[in-house]
Amino acid sequence: MSGGKRFAADIMVGRLARWLRVLGLNARSVVLSGREVVESLISEGCIPVTRSRKFRDIDGVAFIRSDRSFEQLLEVISLVSITREEVRPFSRCTLCNARLVPVAREAVFGAVADYVFETAIDFCRCPDCARVYWPGSHRRKMIAKLESLTGWVGLGSEGEQCGAK
Ligand SMILES: [Zn+2]
Secondary structure (H helix, E strand, O other): OOOOOEEEEEHHHHHHHHHHHHOOOEEEEEOOOOHHHHHHHHHOOEEEEEOOHHHOOOOOOEEOOOOOHHHHHHHHHHHOOOOHHHOOOOOEOOOOOOEOEEEOHHHHOOOOOHHHHHHOOOEEEOOOOOOEEOOOHHHHHHHHHHHHHHOOOOOOOOOOHHHOO
């Protein structure tokens, strides 16, 4: 699982990067300022994701055509052959890409709204930015959207905390 694909998403496709992270894919945001940066990322085993035509001819770049994030997501899935088995929804922070860790319910008191604290059971936290995540209606909506988009089933059925296996 740790040997999975690593994406380096151009800051111009920030929303796409967030959707990749929602799926649990390793997608950090980078400034693709020039060809050297792109080539160096590829040599590190990363897959640069960009809409910049400057880089479209570079072997190893995932060049995206659409300007809509859901279409872009489908483009990436197709371009680099992401499979259902590779995704682990809600296992990463959607903001900073860090892998989420389970956190005790008591530990999030005050960090989430009272009604969330009272109703949710499983909480995860980002070790980098401290953002707290929990299963809820917002997550179910995203799952439904992603399932209808990709045709993948059971994205919400992992059931375990922090998208862990
Ligand atoms: Zn974070």
